[in-house]
Amino acid sequence: MRPEIFIARRYLFARKSHNVINIISIISVIGVMVGSMGLIIVLSVFNGFSGLVVSLYNSFDPDIKISAVKGKTFEPSGIDITAIQKIPGIAAVSFTLEETGLIKYRDRQYIATIKGVDAKFTSITQMSDKIIEGKLLLQDDNNDYAIVGGGVAYGLSLALDDPFNPMAVYIPRKGKPVSTLNPEEAFNIEMIRPSGIFSIQQDFDSKYVLVPIDFARKIIGLPTKVSSVEVALKSGADAESVRDQVAAITSDDFKVQTRLQQHEFLYKILKSEKWAVYFILSFILMIAIFNIIGSLTMLIIEKKKDIGILSAMGAENGMIRNIFLLEGLMITLSGAVAGLLIGGVICFLQQQFGIIKLENGESFVIDAYPVSMEALDFVSVLLIVSVIGFLAAYYTSSKIKIASPAGK
Known part of the structure; x- marks a missing residue:
């Protein structure tokens, strides 16, 4: 020493x-x-x-999100989905369609984002753990259901056990001016019942209403287009590596983002x-x-x-x-x-x-x-x-x- x-x-x-x-x-x-x-x-x-x-x-956002560089929607046929599904590490691919609309329930109104999702959405996200009331149900036989954010449900004073008062969803018709005599002519209107209420985080709870994608396409008036393609990865997959492979398949008209890039500022x-x-x-x-x-x-x-x-x-x-x-x-x-x-x-x-x-x-x-x-x-x-x-x-x-x- x-x-x-x-x-x-x-x-x-x-x-x-x-x-x-x-x-x-x-x-x-x-x-x-x-x-x-x-x-x-x-x-x-x-x-x-x-x-x-x-x-x-992460409970709401996909591992990888593909969206259009310009515009809100695009034709999914412009992307080789089959090639993307073959990339090692990818577990599931889902389509979504979003639009801002007005929700009416009894005497309450609320402006929310209507997000149409397909059957694979539950495997893309962790929504099943975030249902605080009701159940995670979007379709049952020929019936469509909505899953409502907690903030939206609060704003509407929504009751899931109310069979007589469904929610009315109003989406503006493309290129249709609002008439002072009959304002409702400028909207596509559909009725849907809520099946569950989710709670994740205020940004999501006060914004989103989830509906089946076919319901969203019908009311929005876009029968084939989507807002994004959402990708879920297998456990242990390298998100950056998979993102690069997906980006190589898509054209420059699309942006491919990991979860980190979707909320880079946060x-x-x-x-x-x-x-x-x-x-x-x-x-x-x-x-x-x-x-x-x-x-x-x-x-x-x-x-x-x-x-x-x-x-x-x-x-x-x-x-x-x-x-x-x-x-x-x-x-x-x-x-x-x-x-x-x-x-x-x-x-x-x-x-x-x-x-x-x-x-x-x-x-x-x-x-x-x-x-x-x-x-x-x-x-x-x-x-x-x-x-x-x-x-x-x-x-x-x-x-x-x-x-x-x-x-x-």
Whole structure:
């Protein structure tokens, strides 16, 4: 063992040191520990919320979406669907057709997006887990049914057990002006009964009404066109690789997007917010770590006699400074490792038991703070703490004034 390490380890909480120095050293370790623990817990909770938001969007969005670059709809015959289905990693292909329309139910009205979906839609998304009332039913024999977003249902005061009042769907006719004498002539109108209500996320709940695609084609007046082709991937498939293969089959008239690309702005915001939180908390942690400067300064004052003895014995100035540099690093790493361990245990307990509950969590999709630990976060926290601790210790140790022994 190098003498610098041996001496630094002996100085760490040395029994013969003055109590005040030990207390300051302990406070320094605790400060680093609490800061590291707080940083990893906050980052893990942020990961949990980010993962929750992404999972909510993933419940409705397909793995890969093909849509037209220009216009709202296109003929699916313009895409070689058979070739796409043969791409390794693709589980299912579904067609959708969307249009904004007016929903009337009893004396209530609501403007919503009518999304026509085919029978494969349930295998494309995770909608079956998001039904909060009723059931996931779009067709039954010759009857069509609608699955309504929770926000839309609330706006309409919708009752699923009302057999006498179906929903009336109004879609503007293409190129038909509105007549002041009979405004309804400008709309295609169809009746449909709701079978279920889903709840995913406000953006979807307050916007969408899902109907069979044939019903949508009939009321929109587009018997063959679609708004998008939605693709589901098999477990373990590489979305980017499959996207590239699909894009190679389609022409430049179509855009092919993964889930990340469908909500690219959202993902960028979540990532930038996480790093903003990281740097803000790192700055707060920096203040706690600078307690090390005070601890080392007092230790240097107390050990002046030892410094003189080491110098007289021939120890180089660099070696003496390294003793206190290592002392500072030991304090930093002791606090950082302890903080990360305690923070990891707290995060694990929160994951398993949901100890800390969300306020009004019973009305949300979860009732406790979500937590997701990532190895990169632990490495990042340990790295930033080590760097700041090293700078603080280096600054303090470099200020040591070592008197030259007599005769030198």
